[in-house]
Amino acid sequence: MMIGITGTPGTGKTSIAAELERRGHTVVRLKDTVRPYIIEEDCDRQTMVVDVDRWVEEFEPIDGFVEGHLAHLLPCDRVVVLRCRPDVLRERLRPRNYPKEKIAENAEAEALDVILIETLENHPDDHILEVDTTELPAGECADRIERFVRGELPPSYGSIDWTGYLEIG
Ligand code: ADP
Ligand code: MN
Numbered sequence: 001m002m003i004g005i006t007g008t009p010g011t012g013k014t015s016i017a018a019e020l021e022r023r024g025h026t027v028v029r030l031k032d033t034v035r036p037y038i039i040e041e042d043c044d045r046q047t048m049v050v051d052v053d054r055w056v057e058e059f060e061p062i063d064g065f066v067e068g069h070l071a072h073l074l075p076c077d078r079v080v081v082l083r084c085r086p087d088v089l090r091e092r093l094r095p096r097n098y099p100k101e102k103i104a105e106n107a108e109a110e111a112l113d114v115i116l117i118e119t120l121e122n123h124p125d126d127h128i129l130e131v132d133t134t135e136l137p138a139g140e141c142a143d144r145i146e147r148f149v150r151g152e153l154p155p156s157y158g159s160i161d162w163t164g165y166l167e168i169g
Contacts, residue, residue, distance in 0.1 A: 030068020
């Protein structure tokens with residue numbers, strides 16, 4: 001079974017995947033697989049353009065977790081969408097020294113459910129678990145994910161509404 005762990009930057013993908021790896025699960029990181037697919041790198045904005053279609057097409061399915069903000073584009077058997085309240089997300093991204101536009105873009109994407117919507121476009125409802133990491137420690141997020149994968153926790157999403165955190169103007 002291949003399980004994607006996706007979410008806006010700062011939602012906790014890498015931390016939670018590390019915890020799952022400590023618990024003995026196989027973890028593949030997007031960052032370690034996109035190298036051959038980079039089309040362009042913009043060092044100023046700390047972003048890169050990836051040939052996503054080709055990455056998806058050539059990705060060898062694994063038995064375990066795939067961590068990264070494009071994981072929901074893979075043919076995963078289950079997808080975990082990590083969430084974080086936009087004001088807290090901004091604080092989590094602060095130490096990264098991203099340009100302020102990039103912090104704002106990520107906070108806005110999170111407020112607008114962008115990754116969840118993309119996930120729903122690619123996967124059936126009953127394969128999706130949304131986990132709000134705003135106040136749940138990484139270990140407890142990992143617990144929920146393990147229970148979901150074992151079928152002990154039902155799929156669920158859609159209870160979050162952070163449109164009130166959209167910055168106007
Ligand atoms: P991502 O890989 O999604 O960009 P990271 O795992 O790098 O996110 O986490 C971003 C920041 O948020 C880090 O400083 C990390 O310690 C913190 N963090 C991650 N998960 C949690 C959590 N569940 N609760 C509180 N802080 C978290
Ligand atoms: Mn990460």
